[in-house]
Amino acid sequence: MTKPSKPNPPHQPTKPNQKVVAVLGTGKIGEALLSGMIRSGRAPADLLVTARRQERADELRTRYGVEPLTNAEAAKRADILILACKPQDMASLLAELAPHVSTDTLVISAAAGITTAFIEEHLAAATPVIRVMPNTPVLVDEGMSVISAGSHATAADLAHAEDVFGAVGKTLRVPETQQDACTALSGSGPAYFYFLVEAMTDAGILLGLPRDKAHDLIVQAAIGAAVMLRDSGEHPVKLRENVTSPAGTTINAIRELENHGVRAALIAALEAARDRSRELATGNNT
Numbered sequence: 001m002t003k004p005s006k007p008n009p010p011h012q013p014t015k016p017n018q019k020v021v022a023v024l025g026t027g028k029i030g031e032a033l034l035s036g037m038i039r040s041g042r043a044p045a046d047l048l049v050t051a052r053r054q055e056r057a058d059e060l061r062t063r064y065g066v067e068p069l070t071n072a073e074a075a076k077r078a079d080i081l082i083l084a085c086k087p088q089d090m091a092s093l094l095a096e097l098a099p100h101v102s103t104d105t106l107v108i109s110a111a112a113g114i115t116t117a118f119i120e121e122h123l124a125a126a127t128p129v130i131r132v133m134p135n136t137p138v139l140v141d142e143g144m145s146v147i148s149a150g151s152h153a154t155a156a157d158l159a160h161a162e163d164v165f166g167a168v169g170k171t172l173r174v175p176e177t178q179q180d181a182c183t184a185l186s187g188s189g190p191a192y193f194y195f196l197v198e199a200m201t202d203a204g205i206l207l208g209l210p211r212d213k214a215h216d217l218i219v220q221a222a223i224g225a226a227v228m229l230r231d232s233g234e235h236p237v238k239l240r241e242n243v244t245s246p247a248g249t250t251i252n253a254i255r256e257l258e259n260h261g262v263r264a265a266l267i268a269a270l271e272a273a274r275d276r277s278r279e280l281a282t283g284n285n286t
């Protein structure tokens, strides 16, 4: 593949060292990242977005003051491209971008399953590519973004990725071989907690509580438990034991969770998510 060069004149960022970042595919995670970058102090003038529908482009301009462009224009102007389309749309997006991405553009994919090798094959040789698996709590600056370098990404490229994603939560570097597992645990992770809250709220209804009270109680229990998990330094088993009084209420609930195979269900669920991530690797899986 021939090596395209950057257009002249380049986009001028508002700060001399500020990279221009483009989000290509501004759905749920793309918009969450965009809003996070703005909250973290990036000027809307240094942020570019692309959207397939005009209505969506107008919405993003109004909401964030960013400039919606075509994918080709964004690829020409940005220093960093964040690809946030579905894995199934990745091949066609890359085909559209390839003639316009120069080898000094950092390409970051947030798509589940899609490997850095797959992206590298579609772009000019030596294009730096990084795979990142964020999660939706980037919306509240409590995201977890798991980062792996492709074969041409440098330490400076990784630092740029950590700069972008670190502004909206934590980051963790892993070998790319662990990305499918991390996608199952962390990328999809928030959904499991929402599912548990939903189910426990239903349990509260069964026990006769109004839905809003049941919801508030479970959400606060979740927040308290999460903060203790993060800050107490205690193992989760110890934290659970501290709640579980002899001949008390909690142990009766735990026995039912074990009887119903909840632990095994969670292990199977995450394995299924990991397998789906692997299936999506080629992007052509519906």
Ligand SMILES: NC(=O)C1=CN([C@@H]2O[C@H](COP(=O)(O)OP(=O)(O)OC[C@H]3O[C@@H](n4cnc5c(N)ncnc54)[C@H](O)[C@@H]3O)[C@@H](O)[C@H]2O)C=CC1
Pocket (backbone or CB within 6 Å): 024, 025, 026, 027, 028, 029, 030, 050, 051, 052, 053, 071, 084, 085, 086, 087, 089, 092, 093, 110, 111, 112, 133, 134, 135, 136, 187, 188
């Ligand atoms: N939703 C989540 O919690 C997470 C999603 N991801 C990944 O992020 C990606 C997007 O997921 P969602 O935001 O949930 O999906 P979504 O369906 O909300 O967003 C995808 C967006 O990409 C746009 N798009 C598709 N092809 C395009 C193209 N050629 N040019 C410009 N825009 C294009 C669509 O119009 C849509 O707005 C997926 O690859 C997913 O694996 C990663 C981590 C977490």
Ligand SMILES: O=C(O)[C@@H]1CCC=N1
Pocket (backbone or CB within 6 Å): 112, 183, 187, 188
């Ligand atoms: O469900 C999905 O495929 C995406 C990737 C991780 C979270 N959401």
